[in-house]
Amino acid sequence: MIEKEIIDKIKKKFEVEGSVQRERRVIVKIAPDKLVELCEFIKDLGFEHLSSLSVTDWPKRGIYELTYHAWSYKDKILITIKTGINRDKPEIDSVYAVWGESAQIHEREMHELFGVEYKGNPDLSPLFLEEWHEKPPFRKDFDWREYVRKNFYDKENERERVYFEEV
């Protein structure tokens, strides 16, 4: 089973928690300071295509869970690398050097929507949002309903009053 072999190869070099989720899906958890090293290692194993990169906000645990999904064209397996960082001071090394521009653009998006600082990423300028001064909008503690009420509705307007009533 190729999924097991990949986990064993990674475990020989790194201190990780690894599991096979199902056929063609491998999940690996690692400490944030070893992340880039692991990414370089798995890219050499054949995971050339960074399919996606994502952040999950867990306010109760106080962490941002970063996930990196990489696909191997050779073995036809998707690996998910997970790591956790402090959500109040979200900083992590960029994987731009590993996967190139495809990583750069995903990181730029996550920087905008979650406020994660990717150290080493050459361009983290705003992507979708224009003149945004609030906290990053995809954080769990950003209440978009409140934001919309404040910015787009008028309490005095008879037709829009309904949006301010408690449900």
Added chain:
Amino acid sequence: MELEAIGKNEYELFFGPAHPGSGNFSVKLKIDGERIVSARADPGYLHRGFEKLMEYRLPIQNAVLSDRICILEALAWNLIHAEAVEELMGIEVPERAKYIRVIMAELSRIQSHLIWYGVLSIGTGFDTGFKLAFGYRDFILDLFELITGGRVYPAGYICPGGVRRDLPESAKERIPKVLDKIEKMIDFVRAENPANIARLKGVGVLKLDDAIRLGATGPVIRASGLKTDVRKDEPYEVYDRFDFEIPVRKEGDAYARYQICIEEMEQSAKIIRQALKDLPDGDFIDERFSKLKLNMKIPEGEVYVRNEVARGEAGIYMVSDGGTKPYRVKIRGPSFLHLIPVLEFLLKDAQIADVPAIYWSLNGCPADMDR
């Protein structure tokens, strides 16, 4: 288009968002004479924040929302959303539903590739191609209306658990008739057109190493010489039961991408015919979903689902904390990579007259880029 002088021969030129056909998207080009010095994509005109909106809604509502991720292939995004929810809940979809899903997804692919052919034609000055493609696309939209009730937006026809309504009896006869018409049209557009070759050949060459580094997928990377398709690499639904080819080209230019577009339509038609022939009887939706329940819990867990949509690789990463709504949804749209890093790379050092050919040969959709 807006012109602003920077230096003596250098200009900044805006391609979009008001350019007819660029979609809700723009590229800022820095131009020296006729040559493009640098290009910078400017997305965000269609950002609706689906990932956040889905956190506040039940899967049954999100199925309707997922139509809008990409306007031009709503059914394909319906399918991938439904698959993510099903995998989290551990639901096996009835056989009949799987076949109907494949038929709809492939019809959606043909329809989307017709748009691709149409806008590429009009972008390079071949007006007839545009009219032809959009005219024939309407036959498929008629089928969508018959089967789902909506011509462009199926309103969550492919929902978690199966499909919302059974395939009507008349659809079984009408689908092959429409495919016959479309195959005739493909034969027509296949004919080598000297003007087309002159405008597309050797333009916007993407080498394989660059394609992988820039995150290209789907038809774009296949035109650069990598034989990869999620339907074959990681078969979902019942794709492993059908016999079809993956068209591949080595050149990596706009003409190669155009040829892939034409050939993929033929392959999709082949899949639909096989699926219609083998269509089994039985339920079309899982019984747990056939009656709407609002308090259905999604078990704790996470999934990453990949699908091959017309534009390339689509992905949904869904996390659940055990509630009725998904905790986090991350949507990976193929155009996000194609229209930002790939387009910026290809436009650098290109000629200004080649911009439309490069832009439309990538088959981008601003809607699934911005989400």
